[in-house]
Amino acid sequence: MEEEIREFQEYFSTALKDDVFNLIQGYPKVRSLAVDLAVFAQQYSDLAAAIMEKPDDYQKAAEEALRKTVEALGGQVLQGSGKPRVRFYNLPGKEILVQYLGAEHLNKLVQVQGVINLMTDIRPKMQVALWECTYCETTTKNYPDKSGLKPPILCGKCGKKEFVLLESTSDFVNTQYGQMQDLLERVQGSSTPSHIDVWFEDDLTNVVMPGETISITGVLRLMPRLEKGRAKSSIYGKAFDVVHVKKEEKEFEDISISKDEEQKILELSRNPRLQELIVGSIAPSIWGHKEVKAAIALQLFGGTPDKLLSDGSKVRSDIHVLLVGDPGVAKSQLLKFTELLAPKCIYVAGRGASGVGLTASAEKDKAGEGWVLKAGALVLASGGLVAIDEFDKMDKDDRANIHEALEQQQISIAKAGIVTRFKAKTSVLAAANPKLGRFDSNMQVADQFDIPPALLSRFDLIFTMRDVLDEPRDRKVAEHILKGLQQSAGVKAGTSEKVKVEGIESDLLRKYIAYARRTVFPRLTDEAMEKIKDYYLELRLLGNKTQTFPITARDLEGLVRLSEAMAKMRLSPAVELQDAEFAIALKDFVLKDVFVDKATGKLDTDVINLGRSHAKADRIRTILNVIRELERQVDLVETNEVLKRCVESGLDEQEAMRVIEELKRQGELYSPKAGFLKTAVSRTWKE
Template sequence: MQTSRLPSEYIREFDKYLRKTCLDRIKEISAEEDDTAHYAVEIDIIAMQNIAPDGCAALLHDPQTALPLLEEAIQNLQESFTDNPKANVHARVCHLPSTPAYLKQNISALRNRDVDKLLSLLGTITRTGSVMLREVTREYICSKCKNTIVVTGDISQRGAFAVPTRCPRSCPGTKFVPLDDVPPVCREYQEVKVQEKVQHLDVGSIPRSLIVILTDDLADTVKPGDDVVVSGILYRRWNKPLIVDSRSDVELMLVALHISSNNEKKSFLHQLTARNLILKSICPQIYGMYLLKMIVAMSLIGGVSYCDPSGSRIRGESHLLIVGDPGTAKSQILRYAAKISPRSVLTTGIGTTSAGLTVTAVREAGTGEWMLDAGALVLADGGVCCIDEFDGIKNHDRGAIHEAMEQQTLSVAKAGLVCTLDTRATVLAAVNPKGGKIYFGGDQLPITVGIASPLLSRFDVVLTLLDQKNEQWDRQLSSFILNGYEAPSMEKADKIWSTERLRQYLYYIKTDLKPKLSPNAQTLLSKYYTMERASALVRLAHSHARLMFRETATALDAVFAIAAVEASSDTHEVVGGMGALHAPFPENPRQEFEKYARFILGKLGLEDAGISFYEDDAPVDS
């Protein structure tokens, strides 16, 4: 901030920006009836750069001085058109320049030069403390001359007040006592912990965390698992008083000025024309596995969630369990699924406890307050939780995830903290068969995986990968590896999608498309379903319709939903007479589909039902 310029000049700069971009919002706040509530005015730094460049530079380089001037300009603008201006109006600075100096994707990138500067931080909320009241100002009186001094608490030091040592009137008084008859001025205060995103880290790096302070209208606006962009001022916080010849205890913290969700929709201009091209783009270094990749894609996309008349939420997330011999690429599939999901957590069942999967109660060192630290399922809310070696989770720890997988919530009662957290995550898990042998048949499945039936029933699909001897498959696989992980028959026009493009497409169809079942799809599913698989079939049909970029789940989607469910039963040879492991991508997808569809219609006795697979079908209202 240029010291040669007067504060009034900056106020005029800010006023010019506010009148051009924020006038309607300030008038709206002035018309509100509640005078005690806190109100926010969003300040777009990029827009201010074009309208008031000097004010923008002052905010970026000296926010502690410029921010009070900005809020004073807001107050003056209120007073220009109302006799009753609101006192608690806050400038929420956002949209900082996307440069390394102001946008920090990793907490480990913070340096000493960033202290007292305005910056933005990307991360995930892992812990939220209780919303408390913080005393903002306190009045002291000089015992000598009775002069009153107003002291503001230092928010970077947990609201501590620096008691005056000398009277500003230059009297010899050095003793000051607080005024007890003055009511305290308090505001909301909350501490949360933000962890840097795993996707932005190098291999082997440990995710770091940072304390973020939320005040006034920002308090209690986020929960564990939220991906956020936080804009604020970076401070140092001393955890204990400075003592000579003693090591100091200092940490960095960010006082938030603005916080928002980072799940913004990204534009996607190219429509899907070939579903198999997308499936080939999933873990392209693995040859074939057409059925597995299709079911993984359907699980990542999920169905449409809704609330029944009683208000209970029916989950749309479709859980998948992969059971296979060692060396069948289960771990690679899980890692790639976590990579293409906008929000993901990858863990292993060996050594994992119920607290690591759900939440754990920890005591904050500075305040002694109990807080909840989010586990894998809470952090994956709205995304995918990939758990390798799922059978490695101990039996008494598995019970903690029953509610999280079915009701998509987590009821917590620890250390006096009673609450409910959302766990709307898709669970992709992988296990090796017990004893190295896969037993087929519905009654034998718990024996194969060593997982009890109640937990097993939470998975919509339990896919088995059986590594059988197959000379033709081994020849094709060896050719794929020797050709540099490119199938000999793959044309140049069939270039696979990049990871970023695939992630954008999956996120788009998952958030924007809400398909409904067509009459033909309802006929197929109602004729096929068993009671415990009804919801799973609907979810899988919805997810395949989304994969095909449609608003209606047709009979074609119903057939592939049935194929996915059949893959988890004793009829494991579903596609082309081969198991899920040895299922190559069909050279003629339509011909293969029609062959399987005729087989399904024949089994269900619907050959003469007149079901159409390719014509557009009107959705059924539900």
Template sequence: MAGFDEGRVYYQDYGEVFDGYGEPGVITRGQARQFFEDLLRRKTKDLFQINQEDRNRGLDATIGEGITGDQLKVDAADILSYNAELAKYVLENPTESLPLLEEVANNLRKKQTHNQEDEDDEGAELPELQVLLYSSRRFGPQSIRELTSEHVSRLVRIPGIVTAASKPKHKATHMTIICSKCKNTKVLTCKPGLGGAQFPRYCDANAEAELGAENCGQDPFVVLPHKSRFSDLQTLKLQERPEDVPTGELPRNILMTVDRSMVGTIAPGTRITAVAIYSTVQGGGDKKRDTRDAVAIQVPYLRVVGIEEEAEGAHSTPIFTAQEEAEFREYASRPNVIDLIQKRIAPQIFGAERIKEAVACLLFGGSRKQLPDGTWRRGDINVLLLGDPSTAKSQFLKFASKTAPIAVYTSGKGSSAAGLTATVIRDSHGEFYLEGGAMVLADNGVVCIDEFDKMRPEDRVAIHEAMEQQTISIAKAGITTMLKSRTSVLAAANPPSGRYDDLKSAGENIELQTTILSRFDLIFIVKDERNADRDRDIAKHVLEVHRAATQRREVAEEEAREEAFFKRYLEFCRARVAPRLSEPAADSLISQYVELREQARAAARENESDTPVVPITVRQLEAVVRISESYARMQLQPTVTEAHVRRALDLFTVSTMDAVKSGVTEAVAFTEEQRAELHAVEAQIRRRIAIGSTVSERKLKDELVRVGMSEMLIGRCLHYLQQQGDVELVRGRRMIHRIR
């Protein structure tokens, strides 16, 4: 990645040259120092006091609100609102002002701790204090896309997702160099961030020499590492949040550097808001041109001075007013709140009430639990929609991706295992680093995967761990690590033949591995039924949606308000409630689970199979628990009742259990027209195959297609005859043998 190329930062620290700028309204360094000291004294009164017990142990940990160990967290909003001149100084000259703030904080701590020391106590040596900025309010550009040349060298606050992290490095802050000839030593101060220090070309120890180069020669200096001072440095890659990327655009990313106590604290996939100095490093340009011109081409990066991790399940820490909270609790107290929520799911889609209910359960989710042994049980619900085209499967995915607080939409054909999970990439320096994929970026959110059946089997296998254990394990290029992927998966797929065939078994219609199917909590078979009345209702609804696209502004604004209310209510429920099963609900669930297992075995025997295509295992028992918890969460109830369990079992029965029982059964009903077509095909097949003889399936189909029959209808009829025991498929299902 080009962003990880490191070089030198070119800037001049004018604060060391003169004090102040000589412009009206700009404060001097002395004034800034006084402002900072006054501000810290007000905001951090007695925060530098160290307990005697801690000092005896040589510790400097948690010594007050806002300060922990060798960190002092300062709200940038306090600085910006303290004084207009100070705000301008900090925003426009952070390279000078922030080291000054850190210096003042260290001096204050030393004064207060020295006053606290006893006469006979020399006190413990305190580590250097690092001031970390965060901001409780927005300022400057709001995304990577809005950063321009005007913001170079200014303080900015940028949200995003960390998609890659390099190995920590050791950056020299002060380098001691020695002349290899005369042993003269010098101490060089290195610039912060990716900046370095300029080595002198000649030794100036012999001041009497005209050039100082006659005795020592050119470039005589070497570094003394044991006498130099270093600090930890790490480079991160920050990418735009998916919801901030305009349609049709690629997400933008930028290099970030963190140092000292911030190193190693952020893993790929973490959503953060970084307060940083927008800096530049030499690079880019056309390599064919003279390299002397390349100094004008600068690549931007962020030198981070403070990081905030965002809360789980939301873009940022959700804050709700008292009025909002009262409104949400009143809404949750309604007896039909679950039905009201169901109606808010994809209102432009006709019917499909149970699928809408399942999508609502997926959005609200169950409760994530940590077991005594330290392992976790997922609370996220996975849903698979499988069936005919043009049944609004993709529309459900689009709705979920726009409604969920965090969501990533992808298509199966255009997704690889690395793109969905994570990959290890080598940078230009030969170092390996991790880059998270869709399921890492959607941590605490929803991943919508369209065309799930078009994915390569090896790519589908890659998400097994992410769907159940909610982790992604990486062991490549010497990197062994684990990333979090606490996401719900909403997937849409078509049967192998393109349409769902009632005359085929469940195994032939659902051509997905049992291992992946068992990880879906709810599986819906979506069929495009031929019914004149239903077709008329759908046509009316679709035309009404198109007509309403040009509706009055008042109606559109009302719908926008309802949509915003639902999103906020969803965030409120996820943030405030984590329901748990009650004892009666758990008891009723045990007996129901045993009955579901027996039904699955009976369905397998009916389809002449040893095991059902969609297995009913303990995972499905946990799925019903999660669905029950999501119903309780919709009602803001901390306890799952028997009513929630009954509703969850009902939804599970009409989805996954129907998929288990799907296939050719005696209950399959055909219209008169379909029966007539089947009888005609059956007569042609019996005429061409004598009892006891065997013919090629491909040859038989080609002959019947030539006389005007549909290949799909031929396949249905062969399957029907096979179920009746009249024919059987032999030799790898390539030949048809007639039995009677």
């Protein structure tokens, strides 16, 4: 290896001389020299190829050359765990997917890109074990591997087999275990991403967090498996010893777009029917629901990311959409199609997803030796979308875990001394059923949502999807479904065909979305800003007259996000008047469908944000005040007397009775015996 060491030393002292000086000045805090292997190969092609074929041998040669180079330049470094490391990266050729790592890559230097979904805390690893013979006290070194510590076979001096491990004088290095999976955008449709164990050592520990996208260079190793306690299996596991790690920041950078495809994307963006074509390409097998499809289209494009306010706080750019509908109205189909179309998406079902499975967690590892940080769906899909079906079936505690992720776009963990945050810049498309299974036209729409108001208020758009008995509409739905089935009759079962969409081929649309998200960052024009402001002020003025809250400042931010997404759909750097008008029309549709108080016919966002309209809050206050006034006179208050006084106060008797029953369900009131009421606690009800 003398010739190879000389070549390494020559390269380090010339091409990387400044980097070596930086290492000397920063040592021991800085103790790695990064070597771009693609650049190195231009000068030493044979040696670069040898490094990739036999990385263990040439890694040692490179680090010996680095030691000599440092000493030649007047520096001093430690040996053992403190010695400087050479970290090769940017290998010539393409990166390999985790799912394709196999026997041909064993013990070779390869480069893989993926996302970290699990990470342990730092642990000391013995890299040089020192053993003492119990008979002659001769010490012997060996190098443990991942299969465990093994004493020497024989003492080199006396030939005995009894040894004791000298832990205090053995050499240790920091190590960290993680798990990496293929990027979602590189996995087609609903395919499951492949995983691999990864090991970080020395100055590579505490560099990455779960949920981060990284490109790693390393050596693929075999991991022996035990069967029936002791017997070795002939099937081995695999793990990755990391040599170099680089964080990837750009969205969808891994989705390859050729020059021809880019030209098609630009031509499509100039089509005057662009918005109609894209919306029509969202689940074309499903008839109708144009507004819902438009919302999903805008959600896929998203708003302008990384906006900062003057005080340094960030503004959410991801759009959250909730679909609440009767059974059989294609909610799940819309979610599944979105999963296939979105460049980066995770689909989960509410029944099978726990709160920590959606967010993140800190748990004891299987061996009980430390803590493991696990990233959930909202973290792993950061920069993309999570589709949550049966959102209403999730446990209440689990739903509470996603509050922070929906608004702050981060997930905080504070457990057993671990305090950390995960990035969760993820859009959420959720689907749920009404509380009673189907919508009841006689009830307030918002009262039929089995989702807490605090969580509902995080969604930018909420749609109701109702199965209405309507002969002309039913005829169109039937014709659309049957025609689609007729056309697909020739497709053989079990074949894997691309999803065909009306107007735009699905692969092109997928790349169009990725191209827009990574290259277009629109800003509001004065005209668009004035339009949004006028709409907001108009509704606030209406609320002042009707004593309701038709719109809030949170809705204002949502309108900006929708407008930016519309501009991004057009690949426009500016949010223009037409974009604001489209966003306002969509918001107006939702307000009139969901946010109207059925009793008064007035727009009121309190029906969602507080779980009751302003008018209903007044009715509750009136009823409770009547009951408390009567309680001062008698121990038990007659229900009929309460209803009589409520009618005298201007309330409808049936509505008053409905409110009383609701207050009983909520625990505000109870019936000590039939026909009588009593307040559960003595307190003043607050709006």
